[in-house]
Amino acid sequence: MKKTGVKSGQKVKKIKRQELTTEDLLSGIRNFDKAVLAKSITLIESNKPAHFDKAEKLITEALKFTSKSIRIGITGIPGVGKSTFIEAFGSHLTELGRKVAVLAVDPSSTVTKGSILGDKTRMETLAKDPNAFIRPSPASDSLGGVTRKTRETIVLCEAAGYDIILVETVGVGQSETAVHSMVDFFLLLKLAGAGDELQGIKRGIMEMADAIVINKADGNNLKNVKITQTEFSRALHLYPPKENKWTPQVLSCSSMEKTGISEIWNMISEFIELTTNNEYFEINRTNQNQNWFLQTVDELLKHQFYQKNKIKEHSKELLTQIKAKQISPFTAAKLLVFEPK
Amino acid sequence: MKKTGVKSGQKVKKIKRQELTTEDLLSGIRNFDKAVLAKSITLIESNKPAHFDKAEKLITEALKFTSKSIRIGITGIPGVGKSTFIEAFGSHLTELGRKVAVLAVDPSSTVTKGSILGDKTRMETLAKDPNAFIRPSPASDSLGGVTRKTRETIVLCEAAGYDIILVETVGVGQSETAVHSMVDFFLLLKLAGAGDELQGIKRGIMEMADAIVINKADGNNLKNVKITQTEFSRALHLYPPKENKWTPQVLSCSSMEKTGISEIWNMISEFIELTTNNEYFEINRTNQNQNWFLQTVDELLKHQFYQKNKIKEHSKELLTQIKAKQISPFTAAKLLVFEPK
Numbered sequence: 089m090k091k092t093g094v095k096s097g098q099k100v101k102k103i104k105r106q107e108l109t110t111e112d113l114l115s116g117i118r119n120f121d122k123a124v125l126a127k128s129i130t131l132i133e134s135n136k137p138a139h140f141d142k143a144e145k146l147i148t149e150a151l152k153f154t155s156k157s158i159r160i161g162i163t164g165i166p167g168v169g170k171s172t173f174i175e176a177f178g179s180h181l182t183e184l185g186r187k188v189a190v191l192a193v194d195p196s197s198t199v200t201k202g203s204i205l206g207d208k209t210r211m212e213t214l215a216k217d218p219n220a221f222i223r224p225s226p227a228s229d230s231l232g233g234v235t236r237k238t239r240e241t242i243v244l245c246e247a248a249g250y251d252i253i254l255v256e257t258v259g260v261g262q263s264e265t266a267v268h269s270m271v272d273f274f275l276l277l278k279l280a281g282a283g284d285e286l287q288g289i290k291r292g293i294m295e296m297a298d299a300i301v302i303n304k305a306d307g308n309n310l311k312n313v314k315i316t317q318t319e320f321s322r323a324l325h326l327y328p329p330k331e332n333k334w335t336p337q338v339l340s341c342s343s344m345e346k347t348g349i350s351e352i353w354n355m356i357s358e359f360i361e362l363t364t365n366n367e368y369f370e371i372n373r374t375n376q377n378q379n380w381f382l383q384t385v386d387e388l389l390k391h392q393f394y395q396k397n398k399i400k401e402h403s404k405e406l407l408t409q410i411k412a413k414q415i416s417p418f419t420a421a422k423l424l425v426f427e428p429k
Numbered sequence: 430m431k432k433t434g435v436k437s438g439q440k441v442k443k444i445k446r447q448e449l450t451t452e453d454l455l456s457g458i459r460n461f462d463k464a465v466l467a468k469s470i471t472l473i474e475s476n477k478p479a480h481f482d483k484a485e486k487l488i489t490e491a492l493k494f495t496s497k498s499i500r501i502g503i504t505g506i507p508g509v510g511k512s513t514f515i516e517a518f519g520s521h522l523t524e525l526g527r528k529v530a531v532l533a534v535d536p537s538s539t540v541t542k543g544s545i546l547g548d549k550t551r552m553e554t555l556a557k558d559p560n561a562f563i564r565p566s567p568a569s570d571s572l573g574g575v576t577r578k579t580r581e582t583i584v585l586c587e588a589a590g591y592d593i594i595l596v597e598t599v600g601v602g603q604s605e606t607a608v609h610s611m612v613d614f615f616l617l618l619k620l621a622g623a624g625d626e627l628q629g630i631k632r633g634i635m636e637m638a639d640a641i642v643i644n645k646a647d648g649n650n651l652k653n654v655k656i657t658q659t660e661f662s663r664a665l666h667l668y669p670p671k672e673n674k675w676t677p678q679v680l681s682c683s684s685m686e687k688t689g690i691s692e693i694w695n696m697i698s699e700f701i702e703l704t705t706n707n708e709y710f711e712i713n714r715t716n717q718n719q720n721w722f723l724q725t726v727d728e729l730l731k732h733q734f735y736q737k738n739k740i741k742e743h744s745k746e747l748l749t750q751i752k753a754k755q756i757s758p759f760t761a762a763k764l765l766v767f768e769p770k
Contacts (some may be wrong), residue, residue: 144759144763147759148757148759148760148763151757151759151760240759374751374752377751377752377757377758378748378751378752378758380758380759381747381748381751381758381759381761381762382762384758384759384762384763385734385744385762385765385766386727386731387762388762388763388766388767389730389731389734389766390727390730392766392767393726393730403726406722407719407722410715410718410719410722411715411718411719416489416492416718417718417719417721417722417725418485418488418489418492418581418721418722418725419489419492420722421722421725421726421728421729422485422489422725422729424726425726425729425730425733426729426733
């Protein structure tokens with residue numbers, strides 16, 4: 089009897105979940121219900137046209153509850169220890185009474201068909217922390233799609249009261265600019281090496297970084313870390329001063345031994361104070377919002393266009409004709425847009 | 430008298446140039462007139478709406494003259510010696526009777542407002558070679574824009590009879606995928622180092638490469654080159670076999686001493702033979718053309734939308750409202766697309 093009871097109970101719960109309205113989702117998010125937040129993000133990430141309107145409504149509603157959040161982008165090549173760093177840094181923040189959401193942007197997961205990041209098993213402590221929320225990278229067929237979904241996920245997390253958003257990127261090259269376009273502070277993680285660190289570093293990344301943190305500053309590595317820190321400090325001085333008047337810092341930490349972590353948070357707090365006072369914080373968010381608007385317009389135009397069945401069919405026909413070399417890609421595109429069937 | 434004659438001659442030429450019709454441009458291109466080809470590319474790169482229709486017509490016409498070309502993408506971090514390599518490799522090809530066009534994709538030049546690549550002064554021999562044509566990276570406000578313009582430039586160069594197109598990319602991360610999407614063969618240039626080459630390399634780039642060439646294989650560097658070559662060969666074997674059945678090769682060369690250059694061309698010729706026989710060459714081009722079609726549709730939709738003055742004005746208003754926080758980016762985008770003024 090008891091067993092049956094549990095079973096039907098589960099069934100009811102399942103049905104109820106499927107029926108959750110936008111209002112239900114929003115109130116769950118506002119009540120700090122992680123399961124509902126996760127479900128809402130899944131809705132946003134869905135590529136099913138049926139979910140589109142509901143997701144749109146949810147975002148519009150969630151946007152009314154914007155909080156005073158700090159959005160921090162974290163990048164670094166695979167192996168630099170991003171997960172361990174976020175585990176240590178995020179735990180430090182929740183100890184300070186902050187609510188931390190960890191999101192990931194990984195366009196390469198669109199190739200491998202699975203996210204390699206944001207894996208909860210790699211952030212065990214944080215995953216169990218009631219004041220932390222971890223979400224892996226959304227799957228999408230384009231970096232643009234991943235970017236849009238991550239931006240909307242930030243909005244949901246902020247509506248849920250998370251006041252520090254950590255956006256992690258795999259650091260394989262395409263995603264840094266996208267993450268930079270949605271955060272207030274951009275942190276580059278590096279390892280100390282044999283002194284040729286500057287060789288492999290991408291120019292654009294150095295320009296974007298508000299801070300470089302040398303990770304794994306522990307054990308026999310400490311001397312190398314000092315050398316690397318000096319080298320990066322010198323290199324950063326070669327760049328023109330930033331619009332936000334902030335001088336990028338070079339710090340070090342040990343995510344394993346949890347040293348240097350509070351110093352990183354203090355530095356970011358200084359950055360927030362400086363850029364709040366000189367209004368760059370707001371200017372930057374405004375620019376980001378304006379770009380978000382323009383990108384959303386593009387997405388909606390595409391969506392609206394391909395929604396029509398006739399266009400879908402015509403597009404398929406043209407793709408076949410391109411394959412058969414009966415038409416050039418350029419002429420086909422002109423036909424579809426200007427003289428659709 | 431003579432001097433005046435020259436002057437008025439120049440004036441006539443100038444007026445004539447301004448008046449060149451699509452037909453004039455096309456016949457100049459077909460007659461292997463480099464100046465007209467350059468002018469045509471400038472037309473394509475123009476962001477002035479007045480030039481749009483003419484550029485479109487030119488591309489459509491040029492597409493009718495597609496030749497049997499080979500498109501080769503070349504990437505590598507700054508300092509690897511891309512220009513010197515292209516100088517040596519391109520000259521080798523023109524000596525074999527080929528006509529070589531060198532194009533560049535450099536999205537970072539949109540930030541620095543000037544191309545750092547394709548600089549003719551860095552490829553002196555090739556720049557003077559009657560059978561070579563060098564064009565720097567187009568300026569654009571987006572990688573998408575650069576990509577589109579480069580693709581269209583390839584079409585013009587092929588219509589002009591250039592049968593080998595070298596597309597260079599700066600290798601700072603964003604442009605490799607774009608270049609990979611428009612070439613038949615993707616070559617990664619590397620330097621030999623202290624044995625930690627794999628550390629800095631981006632996973633996605635390794636997966637895309639059809640060949641890795643260790644440059645600067647000369648002097649005291651030869652031993653290091655051998656070690657590096659072995660390391661990369663091993664690493665490449667860890668990747669799953671490619672769809673085109675091609676096993677990526679690791680070669681070495683000295684662009685300065687011009688050794689190993691003919692071997693690289695032989696390898697690419699083998700690749701072309703293999704993929705022509707197993708039809709992957711055509712399959713790949715078809716995929717690329719279909720993607721080009723879809724991207725062009727997106728571009729045209731945007732163009733068509735913002736062409737209307739009312740939309741332009743409404744968009745400006747909404748951007749102001751976003752700045753004043755009177756409206757969310759998402760709601761604003763919906764308004765502009767679904768309920769424009």
